[in-house]
Amino acid sequence: MGVPNQRKGTPPVRHPPCATLSRWRGPPHAVAGVCQTCPVTQNTAARRAAGEITVRERLTFAAGDVFAGGASSLIAVMYLIFLTDVIRLAPGLAGTAVLVAKLWDAVNDPLMGAISDRVRTRMGRRRPFILGGAVLLIPIMALLWLPFPVLDSQLGKMAWAMLSYIGYNTVQTVMAVPYASMSTEITTDYDERNKVNTTRLLFSTVASATVTLLGAWLFDQYRSGEIGLWPMYLAIVLGFGTVFMLVMLGVALFTRERAPIPPRAQRFEVRTFVAPLRTSSFRKLLGMYLSQALAFDIISATVLYYALYVVVGANSQVFLGIFIGVNVIAYPIVTWLVGRVSKHRVYMRLIPLALVGAAAVAVFPGDGPVPLVYVFAFMLAAGMAGAQLMCWVMFPDVLDDAELATGQRNAGSYSGLMTFTRGIASAIVIQALGLVLQFSGYVAPVTNEVPLQPDSAVLGIRLFMWIGITALLVLGWTIARRYPLTRTVALSNQAELDRRRGKVVSGEELA
Template identity: 50%
Template sequence: MPPVVESESRVAGRHRELRFPERMAFAVGDFFGGGAGSLLAVLYLFFLTNVIGLNPFLAGLAVMVSKVWDAINDPLVGALSDRTRTRFGRRRPYIVIGGLALIGVYALLWLPDGPAETQAAKAVWASLTYILYNTVQTVIMVPYLSLSTEITTSAALRDKANVLRLLCSTLSSAGCTLVATALFEQFRVGGLSSTQLYAALVLGIGGFFAVAVLVAGIFSRERVPLTPPTPWQPSLFWSPFKVPAFRLLFGLYLCQILTMDMITALLLYYSSYVVPDVNSTVFLGLFIVVHVAAYPIMLRLVRTIDKARIYRTLIPLALVAIIGVAFYPADAPVYGVYALAFVLAVGLAGAVQMPWVMFPDVVDAYEHHHGQRQAGTCGSVITFTRSLATALMIQLVGGVLAITGYVASEQGADVPQPDSAIWGMRLLMAITVLVLMTAGWLLARRYPLDRATAARIRAELDEQRGS
């Protein structure tokens, strides 16, 4: 283990510095992490197909192409933040710079009347603006996720900070998509002009994200003592996969995030064409209620129960509910969909919230295994996964819509869809969620970091840091 620069007594003293105001300032940073990802998953494909008028296959392809840059961008930012040394810390400068650039990239991302006119030009424009957004998003989120493991060396305080962060993420994810779907509904029926919709997305939601990121970057600090930086090499991006706990966490995260992206990417199409009486705002509102109510429950459970068990226990409920939602009759009473959505949200609550509570334990395992604390490297893999998962889901949904005959439109106009497209939506939702969450349940049973193992690793790291 390389030497560290702080004594055990100083580290112990730093535990006391993490008060609730700072935990709150740190947690609000995930208003952007949770809200922006969900906003794109819910609205961006619909925006490209029903506002810009882009063919659904080209829309998905434009997003997918931008992820090629992420293959370079994410590990570079992770490695840079691991090796940065400034008076303001190694993570916070990136978070602040990204927060300052956020509104500008949002202004380009949601521009309804860009310079392109042909289908090919629109696809290129969408890809370029999404690449720019991904760059800023990575500059913010990779260091922020790394900071979540370094805000304290106290396991109890770290769990509290990360569960609070997840509450903010959940509130933002659901709240922003509620607001945005309501805005799009108003746009579709003529209640909002394209200019008003654009201003609300950029100045309202984009401004909210920028303020949250700046608060986290300015008022949080790092407390885990640093090990000397090592020269960066491409193999470092793959080094987390040498740790069994990281491999399992990677799978658990991928299963739940792809599941949520599939549900949210199809939601506006589902409420417009599959079961037209469904209100997407109410559907998402049920997820808000369930996940907010789950916050204090999760906070108590992680003190006594293994996190992987919390992840998997309620998944069978979600599997039953998704079948009901996907194949719900179009002419049946709409309250049945809402009841199934509630059960679905309950079944997914543990799977959605636990991966990020497990992440600091996995970074500890990485440090224990490699002798270096490369939280940025681990975070870049997770962030890359998040971006790639969204792109994959958008591409998959866009491809299925194109194959099954979906008819694109411009300026939010509703166009009747063939039965083949509607059945494509139903089958895609049911099959993907069933496969992914079954895989998540199986992986959670193999997760190696139970409470005793994680505590033993932290004790050994504390002893090594003290020496």
């Protein structure tokens, strides 16, 4: 059957592929986004409508985790010791500045999620915010890492650190919450979504590796006098900042959202902030996410202190390199397992090994053989690898579960609550470490030389690592045992959502 109104003897009209019909302005025989006479078959068009994306777009989107993973690693590894040993801010005040700044996230993260859920633009719901945040990133990083305090007093330094960190948190949230939400919306196909999120893991792992090692190396170079403050400052702001900005610009300009959204946004209400907590699977995922993330925050925040003051001759870059190397090795294994077993089992399987490693690292003798402490660090890293790599891969399954229960897919509210609770809890960890250092008699360096620490400070660092990591990993393992979304359940939820969406499309076609 020919195209309507086509003259006899003329070559057939070749329409654009169905994937580009949003820009097609031809005859009105393209129904419900599928051209009835296009050379692309209906079956292919249906697959594309369901969420099939190109490899280039998948890689471009996943590269956004260079910022998500790299920026958080930079803060976790360097910021507290930057405040205490470079700015010369008292540890207790440094921790307080970080905590107060993070309290802004009590409003900022959930609010950003709710706002992006309700926005309707030609670029979609998420990408306008990612674009705006990318433009502001380098200026706010320049203020955050300014190496000379604007005010000389301890309270003045604390106020500057707090205000600059509030600004940085705001810009980060404007990008991070919509980006996390897009991970559930860039495709609606279960297998494609797993590919997207496991590819994100690869970029996040490599970025965390690079940023962590380079950050620790920069600080060691500064401490040894090899580089000055300004070269370190410029490397952080213009080096890391430019890379972070470019990957987020790529997400904003070269990817798109595919999950169906209601044409009218819901009315904004305060209870929207806590609405995700009504979903049981989300509460459990949130607990698992916070447990592993905070355990690693403790490792990241203490490793420079541990290598400098606890085990003589230990190298912080080797410690961090072990964790990163293990995650890189674990990535293909985890990617293979995701398609075959329930994700919560990958999360919890090796946590007992991590508990043994954490205890061994914490009590390791200060003058013991350094290679042996690296072996124990490897045990800790291997035991945590599954937990570290799994949570954001599990997140889209929870969104499916929530959509089945509520009829809504407000990914921004869910991801906003996750980043908010992570931010607050991470700040509490840093504040707790600052207080431990303050009250255990930690001696801040006056010059670049490493001061001798009292036994009480060394003991405080050891106990903080051991108790904190152990308690958090045990909590995560316990919650994971009760996680309800097995692979069978997740696939069943996806099939039911596809069936419901199919009914909606059919109704529109009949109309």
